[in-house]
Amino acid sequence: MNATIVEAVNDALHTEMAADERVLVFGEDVARSGGVFRATEGLLEEFGHDRVVDTPLSEIAIIGGATGLAMYGYRPVAEIQFSGFLPPAFDQLVSNASRMRWRTRGEFTASMVARMPYGAGVRALEHHSESMEGSYAHIPGLKVVIPSTPSDTKGLLTAAIRDPDPVLFMEPKRIYRSFREEVPEGDYEVPIGEAAVREEGEDVTLVSWGSMMPMAEEAAANVDADVELVDLRTISPMDTEAVVESVKKTGRAVVVHEGPRTGGVGSDVVARINDEALMYLEAPVERVTGFDTQVPMLSMEDFYFPNPPRIAAGIERALSV
Amino acid sequence: MTDRQRTDLTPPEPESYGGPVEYLSQDDLRVPTHQLVTPDGEYDESSIPDLDDEAFRDLYRWMVSDRVFNRRMVKIQRRGELGTFGTTRGQEASIVGSAYTVAPDDWMYLGRAWTAMFMRGVPMRDMILFWRGIEESQQSFAEHNSQIAIAVGAHLPLATGTAWGMDIRDADEITMAYLGDGATSTGVVHEGLNLAGALEVPALFFCQNNQYAISMPFSEQTGANTIAQKALAYGIDAIRVDGQDVLAVYDAVMEARERVKRGEPVFVESVTYRLDAHTTSDDPHRYRTEEEEQAWEENDPIERYRSFLESEGLWAAIDHDAIVEEINAEFDAALAAANDFSEREVSEMFAHVYEELPPELRRQLTEFEQFLEEHPEAYDYIDQRPKG
Numbered sequence: 001m002n003a004t005i006v007e008a009v010n011d012a013l014h015t016e017m018a019a020d021e022r023v024l025v026f027g028e029d030v031a032r033s034g035g036v037f038r039a040t041e042g043l044l045e046e047f048g049h050d051r052v053v054d055t056p057l058s059e060i061a062i063i064g065g066a067t068g069l070a071m072y073g074y075r076p077v078a079e080i081q082f083s084g085f086l087p088p089a090f091d092q093l094v095s096n097a098s099r100m101r102w103r104t105r106g107e108f109t110a111s112m113v114a115r116m117p118y119g120a121g122v123r124a125l126e127h128h129s130e131s132m133e134g135s136y137a138h139i140p141g142l143k144v145v146i147p148s149t150p151s152d153t154k155g156l157l158t159a160a161i162r163d164p165d166p167v168l169f170m171e172p173k174r175i176y177r178s179f180r181e182e183v184p185e186g187d188y189e190v191p192i193g194e195a196a197v198r199e200e201g202e203d204v205t206l207v208s209w210g211s212m213m214p215m216a217e218e219a220a221a222n223v224d225a226d227v228e229l230v231d232l233r234t235i236s237p238m239d240t241e242a243v244v245e246s247v248k249k250t251g252r253a254v255v256v257h258e259g260p261r262t263g264g265v266g267s268d269v270v271a272r273i274n275d276e277a278l279m280y281l282e283a284p285v286e287r288v289t290g291f292d293t294q295v296p297m298l299s300m301e302d303f304y305f306p307n308p309p310r311i312a313a314g315i316e317r318a319l320s321v
Numbered sequence: 322m323t324d325r326q327r328t329d330l331t332p333p334e335p336e337s338y339g340g341p342v343e344y345l346s347q348d349d350l351r352v353p354t355h356q357l358v359t360p361d362g363e364y365d366e367s368s369i370p371d372l373d374d375e376a377f378r379d380l381y382r383w384m385v386s387d388r389v390f391n392r393r394m395v396k397i398q399r400r401g402e403l404g405t406f407g408t409t410r411g412q413e414a415s416i417v418g419s420a421y422t423v424a425p426d427d428w429m430y431l432g433r434a435w436t437a438m439f440m441r442g443v444p445m446r447d448m449i450l451f452w453r454g455i456e457e458s459q460q461s462f463a464e465h466n467s468q469i470a471i472a473v474g475a476h477l478p479l480a481t482g483t484a485w486g487m488d489i490r491d492a493d494e495i496t497m498a499y500l501g502d503g504a505t506s507t508g509v510v511h512e513g514l515n516l517a518g519a520l521e522v523p524a525l526f527f528c529q530n531n532q533y534a535i536s537m538p539f540s541e542q543t544g545a546n547t548i549a550q551k552a553l554a555y556g557i558d559a560i561r562v563d564g565q566d567v568l569a570v571y572d573a574v575m576e577a578r579e580r581v582k583r584g585e586p587v588f589v590e591s592v593t594y595r596l597d598a599h600t601t602s603d604d605p606h607r608y609r610t611e612e613e614e615q616a617w618e619e620n621d622p623i624e625r626y627r628s629f630l631e632s633e634g635l636w637a638a639i640d641h642d643a644i645v646e647e648i649n650a651e652f653d654a655a656l657a658a659a660n661d662f663s664e665r666e667v668s669e670m671f672a673h674v675y676e677e678l679p680p681e682l683r684r685q686l687t688e689f690e691q692f693l694e695e696h697p698e699a700y701d702y703i704d705q706r707p708k709g
Contacts, residue, residue, distance in 0.1 A: 032608040033536035056506035056542050057473060057534045085472065088508060123404040123454070126471045262681065291685050293674045298404045298454025302703045303667050309699035313692055 003183040006176040008153035009039045009115070013077065015154075015187045016161045017047050020075060023161060026053035027062055027079030036081055037117060037176060063089035063114055067097045067166070070112040075161055083118035083170065084127035090135075097166040098141035110166040113157070117173035118146075119211045119258055120301045129295040131211075131259035131305075136168050137236040137268070143167040144235040145192055148175070148213035151183045152233060155190030163192060170235075172211035179214070193234050195242035201228035204318050205246040207269055208256040209233060212306060216256050219311035225319055235265055243269060244276040251282040252318045258305040261289040283321035288314035322488050323521040323584050352547045354592060355573045356563040360620055362628030370572045377635050380421060380567050382644055384413040384623050387436040389648040390445065391597075394452065397656065398601045403452040409433050411565075411596030412531055414622030418570025419499075419527050419591065422578050426494040428483050429467040430476040433529065433595075434499050441465050445655035450662060456669070457662075473534075474504035477513025477526070484517065484524035488584060495523045495581045503534025505548050517586040518555035525581045526552070526588045527574065529564065531595040536608035552588030564593030565622040568629070594620070667693065 003011060017023045025043055027035075031054040034041030044052040055062055059080060066076035080086045086093075093114070100110040120129035136144045145160055145167055147153040153171070160167035198217070203225040208216040209232040220227035228246050232238065247253045253273055255266035266287045273285055288306045295304050306314075358364040372380075391408035398406045409416055412433065420437035423429065431437055435448050443465050451458035451469070462468050470476035480498035487494060504510050505528065517524045530548050532539045545551055552559035558580070562573040570591055577587040594617040598605050605614070630636040671678060671686045678686070693699065 028534070029536045033603075034607065036535070036602070054537055054541065056537065057503035058506045058508070060508045061506075088475075125404070125454075128471075261685065291670065291689070292682050293670055296454075296670050297456050300665070300667070300670055301454070303670060303700065307699065309696050310692060313696065 001183050001185060002180045003150045004177045004180050005147065005150050005153045005171065006037055006039050008150040008183050009157060009171060010041060011183060012154040012157040012161075013040060013043055014046065016158055017043065017051065019187060022073065022075040023077060024051050024053070024069065024074055025077045025079070026055050028055060028057055028081050030054060030079050035079065037173065039115070039171075040079065059085050059089040060092055063092040064096060066112045066114065067092060067100065067110045070110045070166075071100060071108040075111060077113045077115060077161060080114060080116035082124070082128045083116040083132065084130050086116060093136070093142060093166070093168070094139055098139045101165065102141060109164055111164050113160045113167045113169050115157070115169045115171060117176070118170045119172055119174050120295050120305055121174040121211075123298045126297060129301060131257070131290065133170055133235050134259055134264045137265055141165065143192055143237065144170065145233065146170045146172065146210035146235055147233060148172060148210050148231055150181050152190050152196070154183050155188050156192065156233065158187055159189040159192050162189065167192070170210065174211045175214055190233070193237050193239055195233055195239035196231045197242065197246065198229040198231050199227065201226040201250065203227065203250055204252040204254060204315055205230060205243070205250045206254050206256065206311075206315065207232060207243055209235065210258070212256045212258055215306060215308050216311055218308040219315060222308060223312050223315045225315060227315065238268065238272070240272045240276065243272060247273050247277045248280045251280050254286040254288060254311070254314045254318050256288045256306050256311050256314070258290050260292045261287060262292045264289055283318050286314045286318045322491055325520070347546050347550060350550055352549055352561055354561045354563055355569050356566050357569040357572060358566050358625055358629045360565070360625060362625060362632060364629060370568055370575065374635055374638070377630065377633070378639055380417055380571070381626060381630060381639060383417040383421070383436060383440060384567065384626065385641070385644050386439070386648045387413045387416060388623065389645055390436065390652060393649070393652045394449070395601065398452075403449070404454055405600045405602050406452050407433060407600040408597040409435060411594045411617060411622070412529055414567035414570055414626065415529050415564035415591040415593040418567040419574045419589070421571055422574045423497060424494060427466070428494065428496045430480045430496070430498040431467060431469050432499045432501050432504070433531070437499070438462060438465065438467055441467065443467070445651060446658040449655055449659040453659065455662065474500060474507035474510040477504070477510045478516065480524050480526070481513045481517040481520070481522060484522035484586070485520055488520070488522045493582075495525055495578065497525045497527060500526065500528050501534065502528065502530040502532065502539050502542055502548060503537065504528075505551060506542055514552065514555045514557060514588070518557045521584055522586055523581045523584055524586045525574070525577055526586065528588065528590045529593055530590055531593050533595050533599070533609075535599045535603060538609070547590060549588065549590035557586050557588050559588040559590065561590045561592065564591035565620050565625060567622060567626050
């Protein structure tokens with residue numbers, strides 16, 4: 001099928017719910033309304049009220065409840081309506097979901113998915129625009145996945161639902177519907193923990209993920225250099241090898257992400273390059289990121305996150321040394 | 322200030338012993354709903370609040386103002402001049418009746434109650450700027466000791482905290498927090514209310530139960546029969562009021578306010594209805610029937626109040642069309658002023674993150690300004706954002 005990212009989410013949920021009756025979908029406005037972004041549309045009609053549930057407005061209970069269901073053998077896919085509403089439930093991720101396997105020495109696990117749209121640029125109100133994957137990647141025991149294409153979205157979400165550990169699945173809502181591509185019918189997995197090389201190149205490695213990928217692609221096309229474009233896809237556990245191998249080849253790197261620079265995942269990418277490929281570097285690794293500020297309200301939000309000219313300038317800096 | 326002396330804990334002393342296990346059940350609670358004017362316009366003269374004719378007219382004017390403002394906002398949103406917008410149509414009595422009790426020095430935390438801010442002097446222009454995503458709007462709200470909570474329920478502990486300060490200072494003002502039915506399902510509301518009950522602070526919690534949290538009807542939001550009863554669990558007394566009856570809302574909140582001023586928190590549940598969509602991005606026909614909407618359309622708070630004014634002989638002195646015209650003119654002026662609001666420099670993004678810009682942030686700003694100087698065309702493609 002030819003699908004957008006949000007349609008691929010929907011397709012993956014339909015496919016996995018049909019294949020495994022332990023899979024449950026719940027969250028705010030997901031059932032009758034089909035989700036505020038329509039990601040869960042049609043699930044209620046196909047799988048009924050027992051498996052597709054509108055919950056009260058209770059993020060803590062949604063994430064904590066998913067953890068309890070998972071411990072009891074279900075495969076919950078919980079939706080947090082906007083990633084900006086996750087913080088109250090951060091406690092449940094940190095204190096329960098991510099620690100259940102460790103706490104019980106594997107007797108109980110939290111095989112669950114928390115899906116949530118993230119990022120700025122959809123003209124919403126405060127708390128609807130954050131990119132906090134850096135904070136979530138800091139939690140041991142939690143996997144953090146961010147797709148950037150429709151076919152990856154379906155394969156990664158399928159893998160997340162089947163994963164034995166808790167997965168935070170962050171969906172780039174700005175590009176939810178911005179393009180379509182062929183998405184395979186039926187079920188398939190894109191493995192968690194593996195980056196993808198989108199374009200091979202010799203001059204410089206451009207590492208990014210999620211909502212920044214189309215921007216990075218456009219920037220790569222606009223610079224006078226042979227750019228190797230790496231889509232990280234899984235933030236944690238990160239595919240260090242893919243990044244390091246690319247940098248060993250190009251000797252230069254730029255990391256692009258939407259969230260704040262300080263404590264951002266980009267810092268970790270740079271650190272891993274330093275750990276494994278320092279002697280191959282011909283220039284300092286550049287970071288092009290959101291600023292260490294609140295995401296502005298909607299009138300200025302487009303200035304907050306990197307755009308192709310900013311990314312191109314970063315690539316040129318990396319090439320100038 | 323509330324006496325916070327510790328008292329010794331004593332073992333429970335049951336009233337009797339023996340017999341079967343007894344439940345404490347919500348079904349045994351009697352939760353009355355305060356109403357002064359029936360939907361048919363009937364009322365008992367002796368229970369009507371003692372307001373002068375001007376105040377009676379004022380209440381009408383503010384309710385109409387709320388409706389006109391909402392209508393105009395939806396219109397300009399459709400023209401692409403706002404990000405999104407959520408109306409308060411159907412909740413005019415709930416909002417105006419409650420906000421009419423507020424004193425200038427009170428603090429307010431608000432949800433879906435834009436007119437409550439106009440009533441304390443926030444210019445209409447600033448509400449337009451807010452929905453255009455311009456930060457200065459929230460500065461204006463703050464100048465009026467008020468703010469809008471977008472993270473549902475997250476403001477409740479703030480309300481308890483400011484009321485706590487008022488209690489310590491023995492201040493005359495109170496804190497009033499608006500919240501919705503959905504908010505009462507969050508953990509943070511539980512904690513905020515519990516702290517207010519435990520410390521006995523002068524906070525008035527005004528919950529507009531408009532029956533919907535986006536698509537979730539109140540009947541599925543909670544197993545509780547009413548929201549008002551939840552307050553009891555925190556040791557806070559509650560009032561449930563017909564939110565389509567502006568005089569009943571005013572009466573209930575005035576009564577609550579008197580008690581709050583004596584240092585006890587009070588919780589008011591106002592039973593109302595969100596007649597429009599959650600926001601301009603929502604389609605309520607995915608989750609509710611037109612029959613249900615129609616029943617509430619017929620329970621229009623402005624119509625009910627008008628029949629009261631007619632019965633009282635106050636209607637003759639009110640020129641409804643002139644009020645609408647006035648509000649429209651006010652909106653036109655506010656919109657023009659909002660359109661005149663000058664575009665800000667990108668440095669605005671870095672303002673107010675901290676009192677003093679830390680060196681790293683200063684570096685990020687300098688780099689960005691330098692980038693913009695070298696690439697003046699870098700953001701030329703941004704032409705869709707609402708004016709501001």
